[in-house]
Amino acid sequence: MTGMDARDAELKKELDATLHARRELGDEYDSALVDSFLEKIEQRMDGAIERRVRRQVAEQQMVVARGSRSPQANDSWGERFGFGIVSLVLAIPLSAIGGGVADLPGLLIAWTGIVGVNVVQVARHTPLFGRGKKKSDSDWEE
Numbered sequence: 471m472t473g474m475d476a477r478d479a480e481l482k483k484e485l486d487a488t489l490h491a492r493r494e495l496g497d498e499y500d501s502a503l504v505d506s507f508l509e510k511i512e513q514r515m516d517g518a519i520e521r522r523v524r525r526q527v528a529e530q531q532m533v534v535a536r537g538s539r540s541p542q543a544n545d546s547w548g549e550r551f552g553f554g555i556v557s558l559v560l561a562i563p564l565s566a567i568g569g570g571v572a573d574l575p576g577l578l579i580a581w582t583g584i585v586g587v588n589v590v591q592v593a594r595h596t597p598l599f600g601r602g603k604k605k606s607d608s609d610w611e612e
Contacts, residue, residue: 553591
């Protein structure tokens with residue numbers, strides 16, 4: 471059994487336990503059981519993303535230590551994808567809080583913030599947004 475299969479088996483056990491608890495406790499605890507299960511999934515995703523980010527940071531530090539290129543030159547698709555996943559995962563509780571506290575205006579404010587953070591992230595990594603022309607690697611060229 472590989473590492474992924476083991477994690478899937480563990481997640482299946484958690485789901486089975488949640489469903490078993492639902493059968494024993496009844497319908498009135500559905501919301502709490504689903505919230506608990508989703509929290510476990512969110513923790514698992516956060517852990518996986520954190521491991522990936524640590525690995526990428528370590529790889530960037532190795533590249534810088536070797537002197538071959540700067541970390542900014544290593545903006546990868548995986549980093550952007552990870553950021554998008556994290557923002558979507560965090561969008562769930564932010565939407566619930568914003569919608570629960572202030573209804574539609576709160577939900578719109580929450581999503582404006584989420585979209586704004588993602589736009590800033592894209593602007594940081596895209597030469598067409600805010601960076602102008604790409605900086606030359608040589609000090610002699612303009």
